[in-house]
Amino acid sequence: MVWMTAAEALNVLQVRPQTLYANVSRGKIRAKSDEADPRRSLYHRDDILRMARRSNGRRKIEAVSAQAMQWGDPVLPSAISTAAGGHLLYRGHDAVTLSETATLEEIADLLWEAEPGQVLAASTSPACTQPAIAPPAGALGAGLLALALRSASDAPSMDRSAADLRAEAASILATLTEAMIGPAPAGRATARTDADDTADTDTCATAAAASAPPATPATISRRLSLAxxxxxxxxxxRRALVLMADHELNASTFATRVAISTGASLAAGVLAGFTTLTGPLHGGASAEFALLAAAAREHGAEAAVATWRASGRALPGFGHMLYAQGDPRARALMKLLPELQPHTDLAAAAEAQAGELPNIDFALTLLAAAHGLPDDAPFILFALGRCVGWLAHALEQVQARRPIRPRARYVGPSAGTC
Incomplete structure (x- = not known):
């Protein structure tokens, strides 16, 4: 069984009920309502067994700190975002609610504490233009190269005004966008509607367009749809980008903050975060899910999930420790998408075998499949959306003016034994 009753969990843990409930509230044990009796809760077996393996009694400060570094309470204070009560909040605003109408640029204004419209207005400024480079294969390589070139020349982030840093942040977002999806459309094409795309381009219309005031720069979601x-x-x-904008102190965000804490440039901080997306446990989850989906097409979803779990690898696209009732970002997107195979069968198998619900990585792959997007679309949406959050954390970290420097708990040989 994937889920345990309270009595079963307490029997395994050998703790008081209050301790069990406290670990649930801290996000360390996932819980859900019992369908047979909504007044009762069920507790995730894997979380209970992981807690049971911890040593009993009062733990030393080193052990507490070590667990926090791997998965636990936030290690840094931040006013940018938090997951609380099954919701993701951006500066106190529900991210799902914001995704219904906001653009990624408007979320950047919010998270960077910029004036409304400032990021979109700055997105095509001359400061965003970078020297032409030979693009490497794929969006990942292009993003890495563009950020590396800026990191080699941009000024350190220390001792600069907030306005200056926000302007630079907008240019970095533009640099990464252009590297991954190409340059913004020129002139009035940036604000064209679908009706414009099929309109007759007679001489009078061309003349009127030429004399009209400049159009509003295209949003990143618009540019993606055109590309x-x-x-x-x-x-x-647009919704997907907003939902990906930030997610507390995940691995990429923490890497960004560590780099910025040394005084490194904003571009260097974003590069540090971007490199973590090459790992299958973070930004590379969509590529791992593609492998799982291929196995499901060949052998069936139940067998694919069982084989994957038997390998000891995390099941890509499913589960999240911060959301016991399922990832709200995934629900917000999936309710607008059709059911497709093998996604539907994989979701059923993952819940039945592991008690895991679809997360945002699953939803991004479903979006790509349903709309015929490129194979790397989930990765691009993840990276461009999260770039806004990395930059928000970079701007916040600059204000701390001290390096992030955890201590190591040495477990190697003692002196004289080598």
Missing amino acids: WQRPASEDLL
Whole structure:
């Protein structure tokens, strides 16, 4: 069984009920309502067994700190975002609610504490233009190269005004966007509607367009829809970008803050975060899910999930320790998407075998499949959306003016034994 009753959990843990409930409230043990009796809760077996393996009694401060570094309470104070009560909040605003209408640039204004419209207005400024480089294969390589070039020349982040840093943040977001999806459309094409794309371009219309005031710069979601030739998908792309903008102190965000804490440039901080996306446990989860989906098509979803779990690897696209009742970002996107195979069968198998619900990585792959987006679309949406959060944390970390420097708990040989 994937889920345990309270009595079973307490029997395994040998703790008081208050301790069990406290660990649930801290996000260390996932819980859900018992379908047979909504007044009762069930507790995730894997979380209970992991807690049971910990040593009994009062733990030393080193052990507490070590667990926090791996998965636990936040290690840094931040006013940017938090997961609380099954919701993701951006500076106190529900991210799902914001995704219904906001653009990624508007979320950047919120998280960077900029004036409304400042990020979109700055997105095509001359400061965003970078020297032309030979693009490497794929969005990942292009992003790494563009950020590395800026990191080699941009000024350190220390001792600079907030306004200066926010302007630089906007240019870095533009640099990464251009590297991964190409340059913004020129002139009035940035604000064209779907109707414009099919309109007659007679001489009078051309003359009127030439004399009209400059159009508003295209949002990143608009640029993606044009680059992928999917104009009807723009609203869903906008929602996905907003939902990906930030997520507390995840691995990439922590890497960004560590780099910035040394005084490194904003570009260097974003590069540090971006490199973590190459790992299958973070930004590479969508590529891992593609492998799981391929196995499901060949052998069936139940067998694919069982084989994957038997290998000891984390099941890509499913489960999140911060959301006992399921990832709200995934629900917000999935309710707007059709059911597809093998996604539907994989979701059923993952819940039945592991008690795990779809997370945002699953939802991004479903979005890509449903709208015929490129294979690397989930990764691009993750990276461009999260770049806004990395920069928000970079701006916040600059204010701390001290390096992040955890201590190591040495477990190697003693002196004289080598």
